[in-house]
Amino acid sequence: EAGVAQSPRYKIIEKRQSVAFWCNPISGHATLYWYQQILGQGPKLLIQFQNNGVVDDSQLPKDRFSAERLKGVDSTLKIQPAKLEDSAVYLCASSLVQSQAYGYTFGSGTRLTVV
Amino acid sequence: AQSVAQPEDQVNVAEGNPLTVKCTYSVSGNPYLFWYVQYPNRGLQFLLKYITGDNLVKGSYGFEAEFNKSQTSFHLKKPSALVSDSALYFCAVRDSLTGGFKTIFGAGTRLFVKA
Incomplete structure (x- = not known):
């Protein structure tokens, strides 16, 4: 099966x-x-969707970050305006069901550098 | 609140020797525990999980992990390390009682296997 696809791979802004x-x-x-x-830290959850609904966005900095999954399939994460501390790898993951017993499948990530 | 700790930033082991990567956790309810591996410029890959049952769980690439409730630990092990095992390893936990579907990741342990 195809994996989780993410783009772009790298971005400098x-x-x-x-x-x-x-x-x-x-x-x-x-x-x-x-x-x-x-860099040097474990992944931190920003937002979780179940189909096109938000399950958990408690750690999303909503003043600058937004995310949507309009048709319950692909998703977009936006940052506006970016800050230096937003430099990180942004990972997308998916799982078949919303179950505590399932592991995730991760994409390769987008590496963002804010200069 | 749930938390997870990986006390070692780095583990060095010679090829052919057994390896252990340590993980301890804190939860209010029962823990759901996971190990992921991250190779350079790649997303996280699921290795194994403990949900319930046998304390020794087996996963991908010959890895296994031992759940110890009294010590609140879930150490990752492999009987004979390979150079190709060199990567970043993350322990993760979900709290069955309070964590919902949120997975908390440790900071990661970098494993170096020397030929």
Whole structure:
């Protein structure tokens, strides 16, 4: 089966600019996650979708970050305006069902550098 | 609140020797525990999980992990390390009681296997 697709792989922007990342989960996976992984740290959950609804966005900085999954399939994560501390790898993951017992399938991530 | 700790930033082992990567956790309910591996410029890959049952769980690439409830640990092990096992390893936990479907990741342990 095809994996989780993410684009772009790399992005360099200046602070205060905007940027968007795209994720296409594994076909049939209802649950989609966006994680932020800062260098030297473990991934931190930003937002979780179940189909096109938000399950958890408690750690999403909503003043600058937004995400959507309009048709319950692919998703977009946006940052506007970007700050230097947003430099990180943004990982998308999906799982078949919203179950505590399932592991995730991760994409390769988008590495964002804010200068 | 749930938390997970990986006390070692780096583990060095010679090829052919057994390896252990340590993980401890804290939850309010029962833990759901996971190990993921991250190779350079790649997303995280699921290795194994403990949900319930036998304390020794077996996963991909010859890895296994031992759940110890009294020590709140879930150490990753492999009887004979390969150079190709060199990567970044993340332990993750979900709390059955309070964590919902949120997975908390440790900071990661870098494994170096020397030929």
